[in-house]
Amino acid sequence: HAEKLGIEVHYDAMVTGIDIQNGEFKSLRIGEHTVSATAFIAAAGGFEANIEWLKEAWGDIAENFLIRGTPYNRGDLLRMLLDHGASQIGEPNQCHAVAIDGRAPKFDGGICTRVDCVSLGIVVNENAKRFYDEGEDFWPKRYAIWGRLVADQPGQVAHVIIDQKAKGGFMPPVFPAVVANTIQELAEKIGLDPNVLAQTVSSFNNAVQPGDFDHTTLDGLHTSGLTVNKTNWSRRIDQPPYSAYSLRPGITFTYLGVEVSEKACMKMADGTLSRNIYAAGEIMAGNVLGQGYLAGIGMTIGNVFGRIAGSEAADYALNR
Ligand SMILES: Cc1cc2nc3c(=O)[nH]c(=O)nc-3n(C[C@H](O)[C@H](O)[C@H](O)COP(=O)(O)OP(=O)(O)OC[C@H]3O[C@@H](n4cnc5c(N)ncnc54)[C@H](O)[C@@H]3O)c2cc1C
Structure with missing residues (x-):
């Protein structure tokens, strides 16, 4: 033009x-x-x-960031x-930073590396512990905080865990999920402590309060009594097979x-x-x-x- x-x-x-x-x-x-x-x-x-300029603001952890767009x-x-x-x-240090698939390339992975099932499951860090409310608000309002949240976790890595119920409810990412029939097996496949992950999932499941799930509204389906509660779209993670996607901070723009x-x-x-x-x-x-x-x-x-x-x-x- x-x-x-x-x-x-x-x-x-x-x-x-x-x-x-x-x-x-x-x-x-x-x-x-x-x-x-x-x-x-x-x-x-x-x-x-x-990366050198990012390190001035973030310190050495910026080495672990992936850049979603052009290297130029x-x-x-x-x-x-x-x-x-x-x-x-x-x-x-203010930027648009999304949680993207940890297998994305260092630069230019593009939109297809985004992982959009956070609000449908739970997110744990390398210690197999949850660290933030996955159901705080609608995904378009929250997806861009998850890059920063993952950046604050050990090794700048996290994992989102969903069960069969969540399948088909989100834009499928380009990388396939790691899949297993039990939570322990899933933990082993993604390098987490199986007992701790099983404990995290069972505490989450026990804390889920009754209600009707509706992903199109803030349905208020929440957990109760956890250190980190989930405030919407909380459903028990109990229907195998279970899926996991690894997450890393993906910087879109500063x-x-x-x-x-x-x-x-x-x-x-x-x-x-x-x-x-x-x-x-x-x-x-x-x-x-x-x-x-x-x-x-x-x-x-x-x-x-x-x-x-x-x-x-x-x-x-x-x-x-
Ligand atoms: C994967 C991804 C998904 C996105 N999704 C969305 C979305 O869904 N919705 C949305 O609103 N935004 C989205 N964005 C953000 C949006 O695309 C960008 O913010 C926007 O395109 C930036 O436009 P710009 O013209 O400022 O920069 P750019 O389009 O990045 O252009 C800057 C240009 O300057 C060039 N350049 C750099 N340095 C020099 C130099 N010294 N001399 C000459 N040229 C130079 C670069 O090569 C580049 O071509 C996304 C970005 C990415 C990477």
């Missing part, structure tokens, strides 16, 4: 340097080439693929803008970015607005997302601010 409009597109063109003077964009470097322009829109993603979003342009005086917004005005114009640390630099998408996501997430906001930030930035940059270029 861009090409049809007469826009020149350069692929495999990594920006390696930028010239900004007093908040005004002059030119950028792509290897040997220098490109100057009247206005500039930064839309080069967050720094989620930059290393935050190089974001760093250049900040180094040239852009105002920073958002916390370095929130720290450059601060912008409502018109997507980049703000400088001294409080002034840049003359001709605009930003859209993950590189300015922190203006919208402080923490947490609601399904669809990632694309919305890119689309809404992309459109505003495009229109503002064109206005500037035509009317300056």
Whole structure:
């Protein structure tokens, strides 16, 4: 579409340097080439693929994170803008992080590695213990907290356990489940202590209160008396075969970015607005997302601010 409009597109063109003077964009470097322009829109993603930068915020556990998208979003342009005086917004450790299948590749596993049956079962850590309410709220409102929750567990690993009743009730992930006819056998297959997992499942089952299961509403079907209760969709895990999926934190995108005005114009640390630099998408996501997430906001930030930035940059270029 861009090409049809007469826009020149350069692929495999990594920006390696930028010239900004007093908040005004002059030119950028792509290897040997220098490109100057009247206005500039930064839309080069967050720094989620930059493990060293993630480690500054998370410590060494970031080595165990999987990156759900492109390996190229290393935050190089974001760093250049900040180094040239852009105002920073958002916390370095705030990000969209989903629990994804532990067998996913380090980068670019994509959406099919997501594991969406958490609210239909229980989640345990490497010690075979539950650690959070799996039924706190509807999955689209909660799926993006589970990456952080798993990141806080030993080894940054967890396992979701479901029984036959849950089958067919969620988007099937690309990797097959580990399946067994008893909880002990399942524990052995996934490397957990069989006695502890059996104890965790039986305590959970004994705590489930009666009621009608309905995954389309907050059905209030809860457990009672556990250290960590499940508040909705609690059903006994008692119908073999049992299935397990391993979970690891899958980072989708980071929130720290450059601060912008409502018109997507980049703000400088001294409080002034840049003359001709605009930003859209993950590189300015922190203006919208402080923490947490609601399904669809990632694309919305890119689309809404992309459109505003495009229109503002064109206005500037035509009317300056
Ligand atoms: C697996 C997955 C599932 C997702 N699911 C959803 C969803 O269901 N709903 C939703 O709303 N959002 C979702 N998102 C988030 C959403 O896709 C992103 O937030 C959005 O696409 C980001 O757009 P962007 O333009 O900011 O960055 P991107 O689309 O990531 O584009 C940034 C581009 O900049 C390039 N780049 C990086 N550094 C440089 C440099 N120095 N020089 C030149 N180019 C550079 C990169 O190569 C990349 O092409 C998902 C993301 C992933 C990874």
